[in-house]
Amino acid sequence: MAHRVVIVALPGTFVLDLAVAAQAFGRRPSVFSKIRVETSPPYDVRVCGSAALGTSLGFSMSELGPLTELSHADTVIVPGLEAPWEPQDPALLDTIAAAAARGARIVSLCAGAFVLGQAGVLDGRRVTTHWALAEEFRAAFPAAHLVEHAMYIDDGSVLTSGGMLASADLCLHILRLDHGQAYANDVSRILISPPHRVGGQAQYATVPARPLTGALAPVMQWMLTNLAEPLSLETVARHAHMSPRTLERRFRTETGESLQAWVSRHRVERARVLLEETDLTITNVAYTSGFGSTQVMRRHFLLHTGASPSDYRTAFRAPQQV
Known part of the structure; x- marks a missing residue:
């Protein structure tokens, strides 16, 4: 009997997440036969949800299986959804929890981790979700160990992925676990997606632009204006007419980080913009x-983004037209 995969479609489901899971585990396109002969599909895939379910793109899906399919699933997949923080049907959550308790593999894609959190299957687990939802996720599920910038996390029977296209990374990882690296590589050739991407979500995350507030706002604005200059604690303290010790204490109180950590983070953000939008050399x-x-830039860039400056530019800069 084929391994049964049940994909749970909920109101506002992200169509891309659902499609990636269905394509990764469902019936192979005919062109797959040019790469590998497969006499029978390795998975029995069911998509379950309410009738005429609305998606994140505004259209509806029909002919979905009943959610009772979860009681027979070997793998349960919950794609991301538009408003993941909204309370889900308790009966659905109980069914997911029961599937986990009997040993089914539980998978979330992107914001689907919020549904697993509501089902209580993430407590004590290492998990991830979309980087932009990290703050909300931590507040909602403090008992889970969020790895904010991971593409995906394999915590045994519970696996979670980051933002939408990281769903493909996790699905290929599961194929590798179930059928080996060669099989996952062949599916990746159909998807035109690398079997494993280097780096994590940090290279895609940005620092939201927030107004500078607090007593040190003028000092921080001066620092932003002078990021290219040496900004030692002593230099900034002289500008602020404070002792270095007083400035550091007040800086940690207002920002939650050291002055040098704040400077490093904003220099990386400045470098990201320059790498994306200018022709300056890496040295410049x-x-x-x-x-x-x-x-020095490479060390800080790797720390904050998980990628080198040159790899980041290759990924985020439009190729030159020839």
Whole structure:
């Protein structure tokens, strides 16, 4: 009997998440036969949900199976959805919890982790979700161990992925677990997606632009204006007419981080903009951002984004037309 995969479609389901899961585990397109001969599909895939279910793109899906299919699932997949923080049907949550208790593999894609959290299957687990929802997720499920910038997390019987296209990364990982690397590689060739992407979600995350507030706002604005200059604690303290010790204490109180950590984070953000939008060399980006050398910029860039400056530019800069 084929391994049964049940994909749960909920109101506002992200169509891309659902499609990636259905394509990764469902019937292979005819072109797959040019890569691998497959006499029978390895999974029995069911999509379940309410009749005429609305999606995140505004259209409805019909002919969905009943949610009772979850009681026979070997793998349960919950795609992301438009408003993941909204309370879900208690009966659905109980069914997911029961599937987990009997040993089914439980998978969430993107914001689907909120549904698993409501079902109580994430307590004590290492999990991830879309990086932009990290704050809301931590507040809602403090007993889960959120790995904010991971593409996906495999915590044994519970697996979770980051933002929408990270769903493909996790699905390929599951195929690798079930059928080996060669099989996952062949499916990735159909998807035109690498079997494993280097780096995590951090390279896609941005720092939201927020107005500078608090007593140190003028000092922080001066620092942003002078990011390319040396900004040691002593230098900034002289500008602020404070002792270094007083400035550091007040800075941690207002921002929750050290002055140097704040400077490093904003220099990385400056470098990201320059790498994406200008033709400056990596060396010039390093100096313009205030890092002083390419080696120092690379170290901080890897820390904050999980990618090197050159890899980041390759990923986020439009290729030159020829």
